[in-house]
Amino acid sequence: MTAATLPAAWLIATGARPGNLQERSQLRRDVARQVIARQLGLRADAVTIGHDARGCPLLDRPGGTALHLSLATRAGLVAVGLAERPVGIDVERVDPAQALPLAALHPTEATLLLDLPQTARPLAFARLWAAKEAYVKALGTGFARPPESFAVSEQTSERFTIVDPARPGATTGVRHTIKNGGQETLAAAMVILG
Structure with a gap:
């Protein structure tokens, strides 16, 4: 499936269970x-994904697209964020025992x-x-930026705001909760910097 416009996010259940980081x-x-x-109307072998010096994924090929890329994986689900501005995407598993x-x-x-009631905390934490x-x-930056140095607050069940003293104004993002085959619940979020 392709997106009509960018930015776009794809959450793809693969069924895979990777055993390690590699x-x-x-x-x-x-x-x-x-x-x-x-999305770009190309063959898969025409696309190469590399990493910058900090380890962030980037589109090596095709060149000249000026597209920003973010990737995440959790419980066999792959999240892909693609935008014309810096983008971040993540997926977290809801873990009641954590x-x-x-x-x-913050x-x-x-x-x-x-x-929150004890039973609501695992989902709220995963979304946060x-x-x-x-x-x-x-x-x-990844978590070279201390996570306690900025605050996430809920706007609606699908939207959130980030207040960061290091950046003027507030940044908004979108999120989604996924029932992965009825076995696990996953929380996904995407942020695009303006």
């Missing part, structure tokens, strides 16, 4: 190459999570963390 990376690149080739890393959150985020990771991917 396999996850290869799965992301393979799926992204197919998606981008379809302890909340409150020290890695104080307002930690307070909001702790104010996907938004935070999508943002630092769009910045191109």
